Amino acid sequence: MKRIAIVGMPNTGKSTFFNRLTGSSSRVGNWPGVTVELLGAHTILGGEAVEVVDLPGIYDLHGFSDDEQVVRSFLENNAVDQVVMILNASQLDHQLPLALQIHKLGMQPVLLVNMIDEADQLGIRIDAESLSASLNCPVVLISARNGTGMTAATDALLENMQSVTPVQPSELKAHLHADDEIVSHAELLVSQHVSSPSLLVRKMTERIDRVLLHPVLGLPLFFLAMFLVFQTVYTLGAPLQEAVAWLLELFRGWALDPLANVLPASVFGFLVNGLYDGVGTVASFVPVIILFFFLMAIVEDSGYLARAAYLTDALMARLGLDGRGFVMLLMGFGCNVPALMGTRVMRSRSLRLLSMLVIPFSLCSARLQVFIFITTALFTPKQAPYILFFMYLASFAAAFLTALVFGRRLKSDEPFVLELPPYRKPVLFQVLMRGWHEISHFLRRASTFIITGVILVWWLTHYPEGSTPGGAGTYASMMGDWMKPVLDPIGISSIMSVVLLIGFVAKEIVIGAIVAMTGLEGAALNSYMTTQMDGIQAISFMLFILLYTPCLSTLATQLGESRSWKFTGVSLAWSLGLAWVVSFCFYQGARALGY
Ligand SMILES: Nc1nc2c(ncn2[C@@H]2O[C@H](COP(=O)(O)OP(=O)(O)OP(=O)(O)O)[C@@H](O)[C@H]2O)c(=O)[nH]1
Numbered sequence: 001m002k003r004i005a006i007v008g009m010p011n012t013g014k015s016t017f018f019n020r021l022t023g024s025s026s027r028v029g030n031w032p033g034v035t036v037e038l039l040g041a042h043t044i045l046g047g048e049a050v051e052v053v054d055l056p057g058i059y060d061l062h063g064f065s066d067d068e069q070v071v072r073s074f075l076e077n078n079a080v081d082q083v084v085m086i087l088n089a090s091q092l093d094h095q096l097p098l099a100l101q102i103h104k105l106g107m108q109p110v111l112l113v114n115m116i117d118e119a120d121q122l123g124i125r126i127d128a129e130s131l132s133a134s135l136n137c138p139v140v141l142i143s144a145r146n147g148t149g150m151t152a153a154t155d156a157l158l159e160n161m162q163s164v165t166p167v168q169p170s171e172l173k174a175h176l177h178a179d180d181e182i183v184s185h186a187e188l189l190v191s192q193h194v195s196s197p198s199l200l201v202r203k204m205t206e207r208i209d210r211v212l213l214h215p216v217l218g219l220p221l222f223f224l225a226m227f228l229v230f231q232t233v234y235t236l237g238a239p240l241q242e243a244v245a246w247l248l249e250l251f252r253g254w255a256l257d258p259l260a261n262v263l264p265a266s267v268f269g270f271l272v273n274g275l276y277d278g279v280g281t282v283a284s285f286v287p288v289i290i291l292f293f294f295l296m297a298i299v300e301d302s303g304y305l306a307r308a309a310y311l312t313d314a315l316m317a318r319l320g321l322d323g324r325g326f327v328m329l330l331m332g333f334g335c336n337v338p339a340l341m342g343t344r345v346m347r348s349r350s351l352r353l354l355s356m357l358v359i360p361f362s363l364c365s366a367r368l369q370v371f372i373f374i375t376t377a378l379f380t381p382k383q384a385p386y387i388l389f390f391m392y393l394a395s396f397a398a399a400f401l402t403a404l405v406f407g408r409r410l411k412s413d414e415p416f417v418l419e420l421p422p423y424r425k426p427v428l429f430q431v432l433m434r435g436w437h438e439i440s441h442f443l444r445r446a447s448t449f450i451i452t453g454v455i456l457v458w459w460l461t462h463y464p465e466g467s468t469p470g471g472a473g474t475y476a477s478m479m480g481d482w483m484k485p486v487l488d489p490i491g492i493s494s495i496m497s498v499v500l501l502i503g504f505v506a507k508e509i510v511i512g513a514i515v516a517m518t519g520l521e522g523a524a525l526n527s528y529m530t531t532q533m534d535g536i537q538a539i540s541f542m543l544f545i546l547l548y549t550p551c552l553s554t555l556a557t558q559l560g561e562s563r564s565w566k567f568t569g570v571s572l573a574w575s576l577g578l579a580w581v582v583s584f585c586f587y588q589g590a591r592a593l594g595y
């Protein structure tokens with residue numbers, strides 16, 4: 001099968017083109033460094049099956065960040081029949097050198113000049129035909145997002161593939177050309193084939209940035225925007241959640257409860273009170289999570305997320321991180337694992353390690369779900385969004401503190417040049433795709449973890465044989481007693497400490513575990529929660545959940561990416577220690593003040 005590789009600089013639309021060509025749903029975002037891994041897909045081109053590979057963006061072939069190495073080692077170790085290079089039409093001067101480099105290596109690329117819609121708006125004119133003649137390779141103007149030029153692009157691809165001789169990977173290294181020679185060649189090409197207005201005015205982007213990147217107002221505006229996101233999640237999400245819970249209850253009463261007459265009590269208890277209610281209660285939070293992801297996808301796809309990096313860069317630099325670290329934190333709101341992998345765009349190892357130490361404090365969707373559950377049970381609808389926002393602030397504070405503590409040991413002087421992409425109207429399809437991506441990931445994790453968790457909890461609360469279910473003498477209560485000396489001072493009851501222990505595996509288990517333990521759901525579960533904790537204890541519990549290790553997958557990713565047991569161990573110990581100390585200070589402090 002022939003293999004086509006898509007290369008280009010970051011944020012030029014490679015993944016958008018890849019998705020259009022192959023019908024895949026590779027992640028797209030208006031921010032350089034979205035793709036950090038190889039992604040392959042099969043498709044039919046001109047009646048022939050081909051493999052298309054979407055690569056991370058690279059600035060040049062000498063690059064030495066981990067994601068650039070992914071690209072280089074891919075090109076060095078795999079035969080590629082056709083290289084497709086994607087360029088941003090409004091930045092040809094900046095992007096042609098990479099194309100020339102690739103061309104001179106003998107790869108005979110097809111150049112797709114993308115985002116032609118934006119270039120048009122800016123008044124940039126590109127003469128594709130004459131550029132193609134001087135370069136001696138096909139050049140097609142496209143808009144991967146709108147689909148313009150796609151037929152011409154695939155035609156050019158097919159035609160070119162007939163004539164190219166695949167590059168032998170081993171020859172690559174010997175042929176890298178000197179950079180200055182290439183840069184002057186690129187300048188010449190741009191002057192000959194591109195006409196642009198003397199002054200590029202990105203009117204809309206500039207006007208918006210004058211407000212959103214305001215030196216004083218910028219950051220408060222950003223936090224205000226984030227607060228609005230949470231407020232919306234709450235006001236729209238809570239009724240949705242109740243509706244799903246109501247439907248599940250209805251189904252239970254109508255179809256499942258009659259089974260109680262047929263099945264032995266213990267089997268019914270396990271299947272319906274444990275599994276169905278456990279999974280159902282978690283499922284009722286799915287609409288909230290969906291809503292959250294859609295809003296975040298809009299923030300990301302519009303280009304505002306990249307602005308967050310700009311706004312926080314100075315602050316983050318003081319902590320030994322840079323603006324990208326902040327964006328990774330925001331990415332971690334979905335799931336910490338891809339955010340950890342996103343640090344591959346960083347070149348300096350110490351900067352990467354520091355970012356990877358900080359990211360697990362980012363409040364991921366599994367923790368969000370626990371917090372919504374607890375705030376709904378223990379606080380009024382008016383208080384709840386504020387408590388939730390406080391948790392996000394605590395998450396940032398923990399991240400900053402970590403950077404402050406470890407920044408001195410993990411020093412780096414990697415220069416960070418931030419490229420701000422223009423604002424782009426979020427494309428509904430992309431936002432939906434992105435949301436769907438996150439949700440299916442969440443559901444996959446949730447379903448496996450909940451089922452394992454529910455079975456485990458069921459066993460812990462019903463055995464050894466002969467003990468009263470959920471009462472003293474069960475394994476669960478033994479575990480609770482065992483952890484009492486540690487968790488009592490932070491206000492966590494022995495039942496909830498068993499939940500915390502199980503939650504170490506993944507936070508998706510937490511709610512399901514509570515349901516399985518108590519055999520309660522809905523309003524009864526909420527009122528049970530008020531017997532387990534008051535407001536202060538609830539916040540202490542949530543702080544602990546926020547700060548201690550998010551899940552085993554995070555640990556495994558930290559280990560895999562850092563290739564260091566010591567680093568992973570330090571991260572584990574730090575997060576456990578911090579969780580305890582913060583909860584302790586909060587709980588004892590609040591009690592001392594008489595709350
Ligand atoms: N206006 C316009 N925007 C586009 C076009 N193609 C892609 N985009 C947008 O450009 C941004 C980047 O697209 P991606 O496909 O993620 O870019 P990428 O090259 O894969 O980026 P990395 O993986 O970070 O290297 C997204 O916001 C896309 O919606 C286009 O033809 N026109």
Ligand SMILES: [Mg+2]
Binds near residue numbers: 014015016028057
């Ligand atoms: Mg990409």
